[in-house]
Amino acid sequence: xxxxxxxxxxxxxxxxxxxxxxxxxxxxxxxxxxxxxxxxxxxxxxxxxxxxxxxxxxxxxxxxxxxxxxxxxxxxxxxxxxxxxxxxxxxxxxxxxxxxxxxxxxxxxxxxxxxxxxxxxxxxxxxxxxxxxxxxxxxxxxxxxxxxxxxxxxxxxxxxxxxxxxxxxxxxxxxxxxxxxxxxxxxxxxxxxxxxx
Amino acid sequence: xxxxxxxxxxxxxxxxxxxxxxxxxxxxxxxxxxxxxxxxxxxxxxxxxxxxxxxxxxxxxxxxxxxxxxxxxxxxxxxxxxxxxxxxxxxxxxxxxxxxxxxxxxxxxxxxxxxxxxxxxxxxxxxxxxxxxxxxxxxxxxxxxxxxxxxxxxxxxxxxxxxxxxxxxxxxxxxxxxxxxxxxxxxxxxxxxx
Numbered sequence: 049x050x051x052x053x054x055x056x057x058x059x060x061x062x063x064x065x066x067x068x069x070x071x072x073x074x075x076x077x078x079x080x081x082x083x084x085x086x087x088x089x090x091x092x093x094x095x096x097x098x099x100x101x102x103x104x105x106x107x108x109x110x111x112x113x114x115x116x117x118x119x120x121x122x123x124x125x126x127x128x129x130x131x132x133x134x135x136x137x138x139x140x141x142x143x144x145x146x147x148x149x150x151x152x153x154x155x156x157x158x159x160x161x162x163x164x165x166x167x168x169x170x171x172x173x174x175x176x177x178x179x180x181x182x183x184x185x186x187x188x189x190x191x192x193x194x195x196x197x198x199x200x201x202x203x204x205x206x207x208x209x210x211x212x213x214x215x216x217x218x219x220x221x222x223x224x225x226x227x228x229x230x231x232x233x234x235x236x237x238x239x240x241x242x243x244x245x
Numbered sequence: 246x247x248x249x250x251x252x253x254x255x256x257x258x259x260x261x262x263x264x265x266x267x268x269x270x271x272x273x274x275x276x277x278x279x280x281x282x283x284x285x286x287x288x289x290x291x292x293x294x295x296x297x298x299x300x301x302x303x304x305x306x307x308x309x310x311x312x313x314x315x316x317x318x319x320x321x322x323x324x325x326x327x328x329x330x331x332x333x334x335x336x337x338x339x340x341x342x343x344x345x346x347x348x349x350x351x352x353x354x355x356x357x358x359x360x361x362x363x364x365x366x367x368x369x370x371x372x373x374x375x376x377x378x379x380x381x382x383x384x385x386x387x388x389x390x391x392x393x394x395x396x397x398x399x400x401x402x403x404x405x406x407x408x409x410x411x412x413x414x415x416x417x418x419x420x421x422x423x424x425x426x427x428x429x430x431x432x433x434x435x436x437x438x439x
Contacts, residue, residue, distance in 0.1 A: 068272070068275060068276070068417060069272055070272075071268075071271035071272055071275070072268050072269050072270070072271050072272070072360050075268045075271065076267070076268035076269075115328070115357075116325065116328050116329070119324050119325070119328060120321060120324075120325065123320045123321040123324050123325075124321060126320055127317060127318070127320050127321060130317075130320070131317070145372070146364055146367055146368065146371070146372060149319075149320045149363070149367055150269070150360050150363060150364055150367075152320055152324055152363065153324065153357075153359070153360040153362075153363050154360070155272050221429070224428070224429075224432055225265060225266055225268065225428040225431075225432070226425045226426070226428040226429040226432060227425070228268070228425075228428075229421045229422070229424040229425035229428055230421070230422060230425040232421045233417075233418045233419070233420070233421030233422040233424075233425060234418075234422075236417050236418040236421060237413045237414050237418035238413075240412075240413045240414075240418060241412075241413035
């Protein structure tokens with residue numbers, strides 16, 4: 049217990065790689081590292097807050113209406129984060145677009161609520177949600193890093209050039225939808241080859 | 246109505262295909278597309294729920310949320326409407342059409358958390374601000390685009406299983422690579438319609 053609940057989400061039960069859920073934002077938002085950071089932050093916020101609340105009220109929710117109850121809790125936190133991002137960073141709000149409200153139906157959040165938060169204590173839920181959130185963020189950053197580097201030739205985060213322009217003629221296809229699927233497929237194949245998964 | 250319905254259809258089915266261009270509904274797209282029959286059932290169920298829920302959410306948005314000035318509650322309200330609607334349909338079908346229930350039963354609950362449904366409801370009022378007719382046509386066409394994508398995907402996946410593949414590509418990795426090639430093909434439509 050304890051630390052194990054946190055670390056399992058990062059590799060062994062990584063939500064994106066192993067459970068293959070939460071794909072929509074992973075692939076859609078990963079055109080730039082900047083967007084990936086915003087998305088990961090928003091998702092971690094919603095994941096931790098809603099699962100903590102669900103864990104806290106799990107004994108009061110009748111079994112039959114648990115899914116609608118979870119969805120209402122999640123949707124409320126999504127509305128909150130939507131206000132926060134809209135207020136503090138309108139540019140990021142524009143970039144995330146429809147994927148911000150769609151965190152509501154993100155399988156990671158609802159999946160962890162049903163599979164973990166509904167049955168465990170607040171402390172374990174916190175560790176589990178944080179681990180899953182970090183696991184999601186790592187994959188999102190890796191994919192967006194690969195796509196931005198090969199697609200535009202350099203990586204710029206909040207105005208700072210993290211990786212300078214190395215590729216003279218970037219492959220624009222990498223920031224098209226096809227590049228997202230290709231990157232994801234390649235990562236899965238490499239991990240399978242290395243027997244990590 | 247100034248909207249061009251044909252343009253909405255072409256845009257929703259081909260140019261902005263919900264799965265391959267907008268990246269929505271991917272969980273079910275990869276999860277279910279291993280069998281052609283299941284994909285067809287899922288696609289039809291999605292079309293049905295998508296059209297009905299977009300009609301419901303459009304009416305509620307413009308007759309309740311906008312007059313009350315609480316548009317920011319749309320996420321909570323929409324998802325509740327969709328969940329309640331799916332539950333209702335499931336109960337009705339279970340009671341009166343048991344044959345259809347055995348065929349569609351397991352796909353209906355899955356649809357509640359299929360992000361395409363909520364996405365279309367949000368696109369209708371938020372992104373594009375379609376009229377009522379436009380929203381309904383958009384929902385129908387988007388659902389059809391989903392059906393098209395998942396059928397193509399399932400067709401390719403059932404065939405590719407017959408051929409020899411590298412060990413590390415079997416299963417999910419090859420599915421993503423197929424999706425990449427499909428997405429590239431659909432990219433070709435982006436010049437259409439302007």
